[in-house]
Amino acid sequence: MNPNAPSPGTPLDRSRHHESRxxxxxxxxxxxxxxxxxxxxxxxxxxxxxxxxIGVVPAQARHIAIRALGPLPARVPQLRWRVxxxxxxxxxxxxxxxxxxxxxDTEMMVGILLRDLLRQPWKLxxxxxxQKRHGPFLRFLIARMDRVIATSPQAASYxxxxxxxxxxxxxxxTYHPAPDRAAAWAATGLPGRHGIGVFGRVRYQKGxxxxxxxxxxxxxxxxxxxxxxxxxxxxxxxxxxxxxKARIAAAGLEARLLILGEQPIxxxxxxxxxxxxxVIPARWEGFGLVPxxxxxxxxxxxxxxxxxxxxxxxxxxxxxxxxxxxxxxxTAAIARLMxxxxxxxxxxxxxxxxxxxxxxxxxxxxxxxxxxxxxIWRG
Numbered sequence: 001m002n003p004n005a006p007s008p009g010t011p012l013d014r015s016r017h018h019e020s021r022x023x024x025x026x027x028x029x030x031x032x033x034x035x036x037x038x039x040x041x042x043x044x045x046x047x048x049x050x051x052x053x054i055g056v057v058p059a060q061a062r063h064i065a066i067r068a069l070g071p072l073p074a075r076v077p078q079l080r081w082r083v084x085x086x087x088x089x090x091x092x093x094x095x096x097x098x099x100x101x102x103x104x105d106t107e108m109m110v111g112i113l114l115r116d117l118l119r120q121p122w123k124l125x126x127x128x129x130x131q132k133r134h135g136p137f138l139r140f141l142i143a144r145m146d147r148v149i150a151t152s153p154q155a156a157s158y159x160x161x162x163x164x165x166x167x168x169x170x171x172x173x174t175y176h177p178a179p180d181r182a183a184a185w186a187a188t189g190l191p192g193r194h195g196i197g198v199f200g201r202v203r204y205q206k207g208x209x210x211x212x213x214x215x216x217x218x219x220x221x222x223x224x225x226x227x228x229x230x231x232x233x234x235x236x237x238x239x240x241x242x243x244x245k246a247r248i249a250a251a252g253l254e255a256r257l258l259i260l261g262e263q264p265i266x267x268x269x270x271x272x273x274x275x276x277x278x279v280i281p282a283r284w285e286g287f288g289l290v291p292x293x294x295x296x297x298x299x300x301x302x303x304x305x306x307x308x309x310x311x312x313x314x315x316x317x318x319x320x321x322x323x324x325x326x327x328x329x330x331t332a333a334i335a336r337l338m339x340x341x342x343x344x345x346x347x348x349x350x351x352x353x354x355x356x357x358x359x360x361x362x363x364x365x366x367x368x369x370x371x372x373x374x375x376i377w378r379g
Contacts, residue, residue, distance in 0.1 A: 034065045036092050037099035040107040041070035046265055048289055049103045055171050059366035091121045099373050101125045108141040123376050129286035133158050147372055151287040152308040164372055168287055169365035170296045174269050177298030184274035192226040194276040199290050202233040202241050207281030212244055214331040216251045222338055232262040272297035277337045282306040283325050292360045295352035302333045318352035
């Protein structure tokens with residue numbers, strides 16, 4: 001196993017990355033009076049929510065004056081906490097209120113504190129991706145939002161309050177096909193001519209065990225392929241990770257079925273570009289950006305029908321959909337894509353890219369979110 005294999009694309013130096021997180025796109029230490037919306041993102045660890053903020057806030061900022069607040073990469077327009085505290089009470093010159101757009105419970109709580117306890121000029125928006133009924137405390141918080149956005153019709157169906165459905169999008173300039181997929185894979189230094197991979201936090205929910213079992217069955221018949229598992233594993237999931245490693249070792253596939261762990265954020269688009277197939281075997285999911293990140297990269301997908309996958313993937317056209325937790329169906333669908341000749345597989349990837357460009361661009365998501373803000377301001 002080679003966990004130190006070089007990442008495709010330009011690796012991100014971690015110390016430089018953390019230093020850049022305090023950047024706010026300028027040296028002005030005063031509150032920018034024109035700012036009309038703030039998107040908090042308080043979690044340091046990379047997640048789907050963090051990926052959403054990183055992608056959508058710059059796209060929104062092309063049309064309205066919005067800033068993020070939290071530990072984010074420098075490319076995201078943002079405010080420093082000190083600057084925020086000094087100016088959060090001030091009413092914007094062009095609007096009656098600023099928008100506080102929360103995506104987590106802690107961010108909703110801070111928004112309620114600003115609006116209701118400190119009496120600052122905020123209207124609160126919450127985005128819900130959960131594909132289940134929220135607990136009592138979350139329902140309490142959501143009921144106090146001024147507007148609620150759901151990331152899919154399924155997520156909207158679990159809410160007790162009215163919502164506007166805005167499906168996630170991806171930055172199709174960042175996630176794009178490689179000019180030469182074979183060369184991109186070769187640049188990783190990993191064996192074989194083709195890569196297949198699964199992305200996400202390594203835990204039972206994400207279904208990496210289903211992927212490993214499929215690879216144990218299929219890799220012996222496909223000697224030119226190498227499989228990778230990419231994602232963070234926390235101490236609470238160590239037993240799951242240990243079991244995966246033991247299963248791979250028992251099959252004698254340590255050199256071709258690699259658990260690479262968490263990769264730098266900046267390298268992730270490169271991983272999507274170099275793979276020939278991306279697999280999303282999640283047992284349950286909030287929304288799940290991986291299918292559209294992969295498809296935008298021209299990479300065919302095999303996805304379980306968890307989260308919004310059934311809305312995102314065109315079965316048989318941009319990849320394959322399979323029932324949740326169905327090992328046989330997952331393995332068979334992966335085998336179909338691995339068994340295609342390279343030209344046919346690339347044709348599926350081109351169809352996937354075209355689908356995302358038409359339906360799931362980050363620009364489209366940003367415009368729909370901004371439209372919700374405008375409705376609040378008009379009201």
